[in-house]
Amino acid sequence: MLEVTPFDGQITCIKTASPLGGQAIMWVYAYLVEDVLFDAGCANTISELQKCIEKHPVRRVYVTHNHEDHYGGCAAFVPEADVFAGPTTLESLHKPDPLPQFFQWVWGETKPVKKAQKFEEPSISVGKLNFEVVDLSGHCEEMFGFWEPKKGWFFSADAVPLPSRKQMAMPEENIPQMITRMKEIHDLDVKVLFDGHRGPIPNPQEHIETRINYLSQLQTRVLSMAEEGKTIPEIKIELGFPEPWYLPNTEGRFEIEHLIRSLLEDSV
Numbered sequence: 001m002l003e004v005t006p007f008d009g010q011i012t013c014i015k016t017a018s019p020l021g022g023q024a025i026m027w028v029y030a031y032l033v034e035d036v037l038f039d040a041g042c043a044n045t046i047s048e049l050q051k052c053i054e055k056h057p058v059r060r061v062y063v064t065h066n067h068e069d070h071y072g073g074c075a076a077f078v079p080e081a082d083v084f085a086g087p088t089t090l091e092s093l094h095k096p097d098p099l100p101q102f103f104q105w106v107w108g109e110t111k112p113v114k115k116a117q118k119f120e121e122p123s124i125s126v127g128k129l130n131f132e133v134v135d136l137s138g139h140c141e142e143m144f145g146f147w148e149p150k151k152g153w154f155f156s157a158d159a160v161p162l163p164s165r166k167q168m169a170m171p172e173e174n175i176p177q178m179i180t181r182m183k184e185i186h187d188l189d190v191k192v193l194f195d196g197h198r199g200p201i202p203n204p205q206e207h208i209e210t211r212i213n214y215l216s217q218l219q220t221r222v223l224s225m226a227e228e229g230k231t232i233p234e235i236k237i238e239l240g241f242p243e244p245w246y247l248p249n250t251e252g253r254f255e256i257e258h259l260i261r262s263l264l265e266d267s268v
């Protein structure tokens with residue numbers, strides 16, 4: 001599935017998802033500014049993306065991080081566009097990681113993009129706009145955001161969790177670092193946060209604060225349980241978070257235990 005929505009006259013939101021019963025399983029956003037695309041959507045929509053670029057030409061693609069819902073669509077844009085990514089993400093673009101069957105269904109099987117290149121510049125120009133490249137590691141080992149201070153636009157990928165009360169995590173997520181990154185974004189004068197899954201969020205301060213406060217309070221709670229001598233499985237039982245139906249299908253990629261472990265052991 002693919003939907004195109006203009007925002008503010010200057011940005012085109014390209015939403016992609018796989019359908020389930022006519023509904024999107026989970027939208028992921030790519031954002032087009034002039035002919036530069038931030039993220040590329042999921043692999044299941046490559047043929048729709050190829051049709052989309054007939055109307056909306058793309059010359060450069062910047063991939064924020066190496067999760068397949070954000071880079072799986074890259075193959076739709078070559079050879080017309082140059083694809084750029086950070087060093088770790090680039091490895092996945094060149095040789096995508098094998099996916100559990102569940103994610104092949106949810107996002108599609110990612111094709112390699114051999115000609116993808118490394119970007120190391122501290123900023124990128126798009127016409128008259130100048131985007132600072134911002135380190136957003138925390139959601140995963142390497143993630144970059146793009147900040148345009150004059151406009152107050154922040155392309156934040158997955159730096160701010162979609163749920164207000166995050167209850168599970170991936171093994172690569174560093175939650176204390178994620179909290180720090182959200183505080184850094186919060187301290188900027190962001191007018192619109194361009195979130196990877198929720199879409200554009202005008203005046204996002206409250207949205208970000210809710211997630212900082214929840215995760216900080218959860219960390220305090222989890223640390224005090226550990227001080228009482230409770231183990232991670234015991235803390236999980238005490239928290240009582242419900243397990244969504246699809247959790248076993250993720251083959252360990254999402255777990256409540258990953259969230260608890262990160263809150264206990266990871267440092268910023």
Ligand SMILES: [Zn+2]
Pocket residue numbers: 065067139158
């Ligand atoms: Zn992600």
